[in-house]
Amino acid sequence: MRLKDLPASERPREKAFRYGFEALSNVELLAVIIGSGVKNASALDISARLIAKVNGLHNLRLVSLEKIKEVVGISDISALRLGAVFQLLSRIEKSQIDADIGPKSPQDIFNKYKDYFRGETQEQFILLMMNKNDEIISEKKMYKGTSQYFPVSIREIISELLSAKCFHFIIVHNHPSGETSPSDNDLIATKVLFDEALRLKIKLRDHIIIGKENYYSFAEHSLINMREK
Missing domain, CATH: 3.40.140.10 (Cytidine Deaminase, domain 2)
Structure with missing residues (x-):
């Protein structure tokens, strides 16, 4: 199912605006970063496949961009967005440690x-x-x-x-x-x-x-x- 076919209240972006990021599942959060889907696969479908591909969310930041791009529907831009998010997270953690x-x-x-x-x-x-x-x-x-x-x-x-x-x-x-x-x-x-x-x-x-x-x-x-x- 395409995201636009979902009720507005169930679409990841709309849910985030209305209820905050805390209300989103892991798959929905990834879908917000990925942005859009491809033919026969919504951003939610792609996100679920990605989590399954790496055997759990906790492994996601450990894999390479090339591994992420193996998932059908993950474009170069989407992979770069994910990589940037993980790098920012690492830098935030590092800045906390430095302090x-x-x-x-x-x-x-x-x-x-x-x-x-x-x-x-x-x-x-x-x-x-x-x-x-x-x-x-x-x-x-x-x-x-x-x-x-x-x-x-x-x-x-x-x-x-x-x-x-x-x-x-x-x-x-x-x-x-x-x-x-x-x-x-x-x-x-x-x-x-x-x-x-x-x-x-x-x-x-x-x-x-x-x-x-x-x-x-x-x-x-x-x-x-x-x-x-």
């Missing part, structure tokens, strides 16, 4: 990232890097899908720390199972990372594992000292 002063409490970090990790089926890893004044100067999201092992190599982390010229850092990763207790591999890798970073005079402040409804902090369990003595 934050750290190190934050484990609870603060859990509150900040729990929705980001919600629904993820693979482990992902976030590196928060701080200067000598404990200000967060960089956030690095390192996507390494796995369900069994520490998601990022020690070498990759050290490389990022040196590039950022940070003094302290916090690592955050999720357990898709919802279980927050660290695995043996988490414990071993964290100890190795702590020692390797300290050798370079960079201090690991905490390793936080985020589950579905709670978190595990290595610092709170006295596995890492948050402050150097």
